[in-house]
Amino acid sequence: MSRIGYGAAQLSRLHDRHDEAVALLRRAVDLGVNHVDTAEFYGFSFANTVIRQVLRPEDDVLVVTKVGADPNPVGPVPLRIAQRPEQLRASVEDNLRSLGLDQLPVVNLRRLDTGPGLRPEGDQVVDLDDQLATMTALRDEGKIGAIGLSSVTLDGLRRALPAGIACVQNAYSLVSRDDEDTLRLCTAEGIAWVPFFPLGGGFPSLPRVVDEPAVHAVAESMEVTPSQVGLAWLLHHAPNILLIPGTGDPIHLEANMAVGEITFDAHTLATLDAVESRSNNVAIGVAS
Template sequence: MSATETADTTAGRRQPGGASTLAGHRVARIGFGVMQLAEHRPGRPAVTAEAATAILRAAVDSGINHLDTAEFYGTRAANANDLIRAALHPYPDDLVLATKVGAERDAANALLPAQRPEQLRASVEANLARLGVERLAVVNLRRLDAAPGIIAEGDQRVDLDSQLAELVALRDAGKIDGIGLSNVSAAQLRHALPAGIACVQNSHSPVDRASEPVLDLCREHDIAWVPFCPLGSAFPQWPKVADLPAVRTAAAALGVTPVQVGIAWHLAHYADTLLIAGTADPAHLAENIAAGEVRLDAETLAAIDAIGAIGAIDAIDSGAVV
């Protein structure tokens, strides 16, 4: 049976996009990624602490209860976890905090691999301390075998079994509820299944379908699917989903925005998809939340499915477990 719930309210609050489960926690299918609030992108103004607090509180007030974060989002002095704690602590009872390990910031704030088991443990402890909690709902292991992002080399090329053993030990100790994987192949996910995997975070969108074999395995095992770059525009080789003719045609016909059509496609593509689009713009937040009400008919879904795919991580789907 799928983990997806048919009801879409919790404690009297509507859950955007409906409800599913993540590591045993009931969550809205439209969540929020905090990275954009903590990292200054060229050509965009930095997000102030006041603006970050306002958008996080607005997200939670709207029914979003799944926040995606990481200790390495931002700088060593000020990061995404600081923003979450300042805005929301003490946390609502139903708030689900999912973080990521596998990288860290050095003294100059450069992003470096941190794949060794002892580094994973240290990162979990750092997340716990910075967020001010005793337990994390989910810890996602970000593998660094292939793009996008930094690549592990030398002693940072760590076997998956050693990493999973450390995360299982942390779960057994009550530090985390669920183990997630990020940027993995179908072979790696299949290898990790005995450890108990709560979710997978891979790049995926109508223009980036290389992870479909991983998604198929998630479907088979009722594993939550948490796509990053869901609108396809974070890297130069991916066009923006909202610019595609099939998406724009559907948006015009439905009287919604192309972004909302892109989000609705994800929600329809797999019942246990959880979206973590982030934004610093209240209008964009409202747009994302409203996308949970958009329904695409079979013809529209087929037209978007036909857009095709470009390779992103299929090079690591050779069957080898690194």
């Protein structure tokens, strides 16, 4: 598995430039991407449609999707929470159709318990055990290959371990390391840690890696960009971290893929490790 994949959320920026979206994803595969992160609500299935058109069996690219939210084209937020077991099952079926697959290789259950983003309320507050029962049933039926978790707490991950967890996707970056203990557990258990918002930000109130003076100083000394420094730090921080940076720009794509060639000496790594971590555990609203 390549440590640098591609996050397909940004493909929606090319919604009106379909050929460019196809070319971008094809270029990502040509550059060595062999795992792609997607969701039915990325561009209201646009990302899944492009993936279906571009990826061929011989590309041997692992497609990782997620459930726990559905598209919401008419709402103030472009997705709505869908945490109930029957909604998880329906979302798996939606992803199977839009991706044109008989089985989804990995499906992340987006829990919404921690990190920035929406929080469930009312009948969308669902016990993790009930959700895992649905996910394991879908796995037993052959509709999904492996189960991942997203926006999950340390306690939630511990509870889920007996179900067999392939990966965890939480918001995590150099400037927001709330989940260090969860990362350590994943490392110990051989679970891939796949951070979203790997450069911080995502919402205006959240800290950003590219705003850090230390990051800029390192970037200037190494003749790379601050974004590349932030991504490379993640690769150096733990051996089980996989990246899924997203972009709609082919030049930016190539810069992201080049991050794997960046190495830090001990002094530089210590300088970056000393950057202050600020909380990203911020709810931005509630959607039902």
